[in-house]
Amino acid sequence: MGIEAIQTLASRFARLPGIGNKTALRLAYHVLDMSDTSARELAGAIIDAREKVRYCSVCGGYTDVEPCALCADRSRKRDVICVVAEAKDIIALEKMREFHGQYHALGGVISPMDGVGPDDLRIRELLGRIDDGGITEVIVATNPDVEGEATASYLARIIKQKGVKVTRIAHGIPIGGNLEYIDEMTLFKAVEGRREI
């Protein structure tokens, strides 16, 4: 059955995470009912986000300027780096408004099952920032799952060799949970209760 343009749109929506076939079709119908302006705004926002958003060359976070606003902010502490797996985790931590240091996104976690080793992550860049000096503490804020813990252990081992304190955010975060979706208070407790590894 079909108007091809509707089916195509529904199939594109169905490729998004958490969107099943029925929801995708419902979204497609909604687009048909939208004003022309709203539809163009939605399409434009997709293209715009793709074109404007880059990774900061310093911290690896999302940014539309180089370096990002957080790295460029002179009022932030420069002796602490908080290491996260993904760029989006920086946005989650910033919502907490309680951490005022630097960030470093690895672009993933060590995962032998997926063929991701230390060299596939932005660990070299992290070590470079530490070698530049002035860093007294590295907070490892990867997710508390197997890969996140393995990555934390790996980082602790090589960074401690450089005489820099390495801490891990506390397990206020539920095991198996996803850092991106935790509420600000839990994130705050997790950073506050961090312990040396």
Place this chain on the structure above:
Amino acid sequence: MGIEAIQTLASRFARLPGIGNKTALRLAYHVLDMSDTSARELAGAIIDAREKVRYCSVCGGYTDVEPCALCADRSRKRDVICVVAEAKDIIALEKMREFHGQYHALGGVISPMDGVGPDDLRIRELLGRIDDGGITEVIVATNPDVEGEATASYLARIIKQKGVKVTRIAHGIPIGGNLEYIDEMTLFKAVEGRREI
């Protein structure tokens, strides 16, 4: 906190039905992780659907040709019209593959609460099609809710005056349900068990 292009995209996603703020942000991140091609395909499909999909001047269903493929199909029975509230309901009924007559989408239902009266719907067009002759039965397949039933009663009253049989799809459809999401078998039972009103 914010890269504006990400926030803008998330806010556009959040305007879609059933998409909350967290899901919208997750979709926005997904778009950033997509290939350039996939992102352009998604944006393009939105624009494309808006530009190509129109309402058929005969039945009021979605189409990209004029008249639509269903109205133009000479193998379909021309003596039965199935009346639905929305264009998308035609697609739902066609999935059943058991009805081979004509369709007519009203573009809504009579709803005094929302200020929608008979003149705001494509009822005049429906009566015109009946007056053209050759129609022996009108099946009213509006949703089995208050407005859908009121619309069915209204249509039955004025169409029966023209000596045409008016039937209502059976209450195989759960009361309060939405025709768009019913499985094909239930829809088939509902059409099969239709009764005169």
